[in-house]
Amino acid sequence: MKTPMLTVDVIIRLSGDRIILIRRGRSPYRGSWAIPGGFVEYGETVEDAARREALEETGLDVEIKDLLGVYSDPRRDPRGHTVSVCFTARVVSGEPEAGSDAADIGIFHIEDIDDLELAFDHRKILEDFRSRYRE
Template sequence: MMKYRNPALTVDTIIIKDSQIVLIKRLNDPHKNSWALPGGFVEYNEKVEIAAVREAKEETGLDVKLNQLVGVYSDPSRDPRGHTVSVVYTAEIVNGELNSGSDAKDAKFIDIDTLDDISLAFDHNEILTDAKNMNLLQSIEK
């Protein structure tokens, strides 16, 4: 019987508030101490949308509502641990206070205008560039 090797499924979330987004500082390798978007692995029997909301809460303390699919990122070299495929969303905060948790050493709001000056983990600079080019980094008007 043939054994298949499949990529791992992950999610990342661009949490937007006013003209800022949330970044977390990674607690663990790979990219330990690097800034990144909140995200992580999708659990077995879990929808990617649920995983994105769960990971955002675990890493930032924030309850979020997903707004827009940014894209699917699948470059086999995007994660040094192995081939991962990430589904990326934008989100807005619905409740909670920003604080670091689970795999995050720190969490902070950063101005969208300063994103080009920050080197992020994985392919998160590319993801943010794509979101910016699609005009997805504006706050949701209430």
């Protein structure tokens, strides 16, 4: 039986309605902006995976705050069916620095992302984030 791959995404919130995105250094979507995240390793909780991926890709130690949602469209990743658990987080320590498969790192005001080329279904995820935190 074939099953979906499990991933996490973590929206790292900064003061002033700013977030951190990474520019992907690898395919798929090489050169596009993305929410930090990646695959959950065997034996790892999704929360631990989100913290690990945030640290690997941004150099930031984060505290998970909220579950934003679960994104499971079978077409969301061209590599195959993935299900992503998306969290919001705040920075505990560290300085933003691109790492792992990130070619660059950027800090964006959440209202200024409309013109960015975004990977996967990250536009939908960020629209959900904006809607939730505007309320």
